Amino acid sequence: MVLARATKLHKTYSLGKTKVSVLRGVNLEVHEGEMLAITGASGCGKSTLLHILGALDKPDQGTVSLGGEDLFAAGTWRRDAIRNKDVGFVFQFYHLLPEFNVLENVLMPRMVGTPTLNWLSSSREAKSKATEILETVGLKDRMKHRPKELSGGERQRVAIARAIVNEPRFLLADEPTGNLDAKMGKGIMECLRGLNRNGQTIVLVTHDPHIANQADRQVRLVDGRIEA
Amino acid sequence: MYKLFLTFRYLISKWVAVFSILSVWLCVAMVLIVFSVMDGFLDNIKQHSRGLLGDIIIDNSTLQGFPYYEEFSAYLKDRLPDEIDVVTPVIYSYGILREPESSFTKPVRIVAIDFDSYCAVNNFRESLYYDRYYPDTTSLGLVQKPVAGIDMKGNSILPERLEAAHREYLKNRVEEEVDHTDIAEPNYRSPHGVGGFEQHFGLPGYEGNPLPGIIIGTDVVFSRDRKGVYNRSILDRGAEIVLTILPLTSRGTIAENPIPVAMRNIDDSRTKVYEIDKICVYVDFKLFQEYLSMGALERVDGSFTEPRASQLLVSLKDGKDYNKALPKIEEVWNDFLGTLAGNVTRYEADLLSSVGVDTWETRQQAFIQAVEKEKVLVTILFGIISVVAIVLIGVVFYMIVLQKTRDIGIIKSLGATSAGVAMIFIMYGAIIGVIGGILGILTGTTVVANINEIQAWLASWNPKLQVWSPEVYTFDRIPSVVKPLVLVAVFGMAVLTSTLGALVPALKAAWVWPVKTLRYE
Numbered sequence: 001m002v003l004a005r006a007t008k009l010h011k012t013y014s015l016g017k018t019k020v021s022v023l024r025g026v027n028l029e030v031h032e033g034e035m036l037a038i039t040g041a042s043g044c045g046k047s048t049l050l051h052i053l054g055a056l057d058k059p060d061q062g063t064v065s066l067g068g069e070d071l072f073a074a075g076t077w078r079r080d081a082i083r084n085k086d087v088g089f090v091f092q093f094y095h096l097l098p099e100f101n102v103l104e105n106v107l108m109p110r111m112v113g114t115p116t117l118n119w120l121s122s123s124r125e126a127k128s129k130a131t132e133i134l135e136t137v138g139l140k141d142r143m144k145h146r147p148k149e150l151s152g153g154e155r156q157r158v159a160i161a162r163a164i165v166n167e168p169r170f171l172l173a174d175e176p177t178g179n180l181d182a183k184m185g186k187g188i189m190e191c192l193r194g195l196n197r198n199g200q201t202i203v204l205v206t207h208d209p210h211i212a213n214q215a216d217r218q219v220r221l222v223d224g225r226i227e228a
Numbered sequence: 229m230y231k232l233f234l235t236f237r238y239l240i241s242k243w244v245a246v247f248s249i250l251s252v253w254l255c256v257a258m259v260l261i262v263f264s265v266m267d268g269f270l271d272n273i274k275q276h277s278r279g280l281l282g283d284i285i286i287d288n289s290t291l292q293g294f295p296y297y298e299e300f301s302a303y304l305k306d307r308l309p310d311e312i313d314v315v316t317p318v319i320y321s322y323g324i325l326r327e328p329e330s331s332f333t334k335p336v337r338i339v340a341i342d343f344d345s346y347c348a349v350n351n352f353r354e355s356l357y358y359d360r361y362y363p364d365t366t367s368l369g370l371v372q373k374p375v376a377g378i379d380m381k382g383n384s385i386l387p388e389r390l391e392a393a394h395r396e397y398l399k400n401r402v403e404e405e406v407d408h409t410d411i412a413e414p415n416y417r418s419p420h421g422v423g424g425f426e427q428h429f430g431l432p433g434y435e436g437n438p439l440p441g442i443i444i445g446t447d448v449v450f451s452r453d454r455k456g457v458y459n460r461s462i463l464d465r466g467a468e469i470v471l472t473i474l475p476l477t478s479r480g481t482i483a484e485n486p487i488p489v490a491m492r493n494i495d496d497s498r499t500k501v502y503e504i505d506k507i508c509v510y511v512d513f514k515l516f517q518e519y520l521s522m523g524a525l526e527r528v529d530g531s532f533t534e535p536r537a538s539q540l541l542v543s544l545k546d547g548k549d550y551n552k553a554l555p556k557i558e559e560v561w562n563d564f565l566g567t568l569a570g571n572v573t574r575y576e577a578d579l580l581s582s583v584g585v586d587t588w589e590t591r592q593q594a595f596i597q598a599v600e601k602e603k604v605l606v607t608i609l610f611g612i613i614s615v616v617a618i619v620l621i622g623v624v625f626y627m628i629v630l631q632k633t634r635d636i637g638i639i640k641s642l643g644a645t646s647a648g649v650a651m652i653f654i655m656y657g658a659i660i661g662v663i664g665g666i667l668g669i670l671t672g673t674t675v676v677a678n679i680n681e682i683q684a685w686l687a688s689w690n691p692k693l694q695v696w697s698p699e700v701y702t703f704d705r706i707p708s709v710v711k712p713l714v715l716v717a718v719f720g721m722a723v724l725t726s727t728l729g730a731l732v733p734a735l736k737a738a739w740v741w742p743v744k745t746l747r748y749e
């Protein structure tokens with residue numbers, strides 16, 4: 001079953017007068033339940049592609065459909081909702097909110113997606129869900145800590161917990177181990193593989209072949225296209 | 229949900245926000261204090277300036293006044309018996325006040341009144357000084373000078389009539405209403421600590437020729453010390469005073485040579501409107517109508533001129549609205565002119581045609597408006613200050629937004645809408661407005677409630693800090709009222725200003741495009 005399908009994606013950045021054509025007709029299918037690794041040279045457009053797949057950015061041309069729904073034909077509000085419910089993002093630099101503790105960071109997508117009044121009734125359930133997820137990533141005893149009190153690997157596990165708290169269909173990770181030493185990176189990969197074993201669809205961007213080898217399938221981005 | 233959560237978290241974690249709260253707080257407190265004092269000032273002026281007018285005023289703006297005022301008074305009462313309470317004539321003129329002993333002179337405005345009916349149309353009686361402590365001893369008729377003497381025990385006492393009046397006062401006085409700046413330590417020249425009397429070492433009594441009484445505006449002769457107490461010992465009660473007047477004919481020409489009128493200082497009047505109290509003296513109507521050549525004078529052909537008055541003051545019966553009575557009285561005046569038609573001389577007709585009818589409020593408008601204009605000016609000033617506050621909050625918030633750009637991107641990547649992100653900062657601004665507004669209102673009302681004490685405290689450190697000096701202002705205390713409407717308006721403005729200040733940064737935050745901020749650390 002195809003979960004997401006990108007068709008003829010084009011993206012060009014203009015820096016002053018010079019134009020950088022990053023994506024030039026990318027076609028890609030992501031299957032339900034698979035772990036897909038996108039590799040390629042630095043600056044070839046991997047992050048750009050991932051952002052478009054996750055509705056964080058818009059292509060100049062082409063379409064992305066997620067579970068049959070065209071992402072860019074939908075309105076802004078719908079896209080915001082999809083980002084909230086159907087997509088989870090893990091970034092290279094964790095991107096946790098420094099004013100909030102671990103539990104609050106994990107709860108954030110829940111809060112964003114719940115109207116104020118409903119929150120009163122659903123906060124208990126959301127909290128136990130977040131606690132449960134933090135337990136699976138091994139951070140139950142760190143719930144009340146602020147991000148700056150955690151190591152890089154722990155922060156990345158918090159970011160993963162946050163990405164999956166809304167049980168998205170689609171987990172996107174951009175160089176999740178890029179900023180970590182080998183040991184911590186290994187821990188993160190184990191964590192992601194564990195999620196994948198439980199049926200989570202994951203798209204992973206990396207330029208580290210060792211990491212890419214752990215995925216079910218690899219594709220390579222060269223010259224703005226997916227190499228066959 | 230996240231909006232409120234983030235708003236509150238940023239509120240307590242961002243110290244710069246304290247500056248926004250501080251600026252709103254100070255602005256609100258300042259606006260409130262200044263407005264309350266100005267409103268109090270205005271209320272006081274309105275209240276006191278009405279004091280010397282009736283509900284309705286009928287006059288022309290000439291010095292020679294207008295004739296047939298008596299006939300009109302009777303006609304008016306006859307036509308509107310249910311509305312009119314009292315009608316009293318007044319003559320205004322100018323003169324020179326001279327105290328023979330010290331050769332003190334001053335130009336004054338003469339207000340010739342029928343004492344009893346004048347006191348019935350307005351609050352004049354309440355403005356009198358000796359009349360309060362010696363009730364019913366003030367009149368404008370012929371009087372001698374009261375002299376204090378010594379009783380068997382060696383104490384200074386006044387003539388029995390004044391002693392009896394003072395006992396009456398002591399019996400009826402309400403302790404809360406005693407103005408302690410009016411009364412000093414009793415001494416020989418002031419047996420009850422009230423005013424100043426001539427003192428002899430014998431029995432109390434009266435001396436000198438009976439002369440007409442004159443009531444002097446308190447600030448015409450007396451001045452206050454730092455504590456706001458008038459020094460009345462410089463002019464005893466009953467002391468002789470000469471008022472030189474200039475009679476005018478009905479055509480406005482000078483009728484005779486200036487006449488010096490010897491009178492006795494019987495009382496002084498403090499309406500608490502300095503503009504009135506520094507210039508007016510009050511004398512008997514009938515007497516001065518004659519002196520000023522405004523009474524009935526025999527013409528060469530044996531007929532008599534019509535007596536004239538400068539003004540009629542009308543008080544309405546209780547519960548009647550002067551704004552509703554005004555057109556009725558105007559109509560009666562026009563009817564009255566109709567009854568006179570053909571029977572008046574050309575000069576009389578001129579004087580009558582320029583007579584107008586007004587309410588006290590329109591009459592005081594120029595005066596009240598001056599203060600009200602000041603209020604507008606201050607409002608504009610505060611408008612400018614509010615703009616400064618908006619800009620300050622805007623800048624503080626802009627800093628916060630710039631600092632938080634990455635976090636805004638993160639929140640958006642988690643599915644927050646642009647509107648939702650903007651709301652975080654708009655609510656942030658509104659909450660700062662609410663907090664600053666509440667603090668400002670608390671501070672402002674506390675300061676206003678204790679403004680006189682605060683001033684006294686400041687003055688105890690350094691007398692130069694006594695901003696509101698009783699030497700300068702007629703009101704002893706700094707007047708102030710906190711109007712609920714002003715409270716609501718100031719609070720609303722505070723919230724609105726802070727929200728507006730947060731608007732531009734909020735829009736900036738809404739514009740944040742997540743990918744740009746998330747690409748790097």
Ligand SMILES: Nc1ncnc2c1ncn2[C@@H]1O[C@H](COP(=O)(O)OP(=O)(O)OP(=O)(O)O)[C@@H](O)[C@H]1O
Nearest residue numbers: 013014015020022041042043044045046047048049
């Ligand atoms: N906002 C932008 N404006 C201009 N050029 C941009 C912008 N964002 C990205 N680029 C350029 O687009 C190209 C692709 O960037 P992208 O981050 O997608 O590459 P990447 O494959 O993820 O690289 P890396 O492996 O270093 O993360 C790069 O050359 C980059 O400089």
Ligand SMILES: [Mg+2]
Nearest residue numbers: 046047048174
């Ligand atoms: Mg990248």
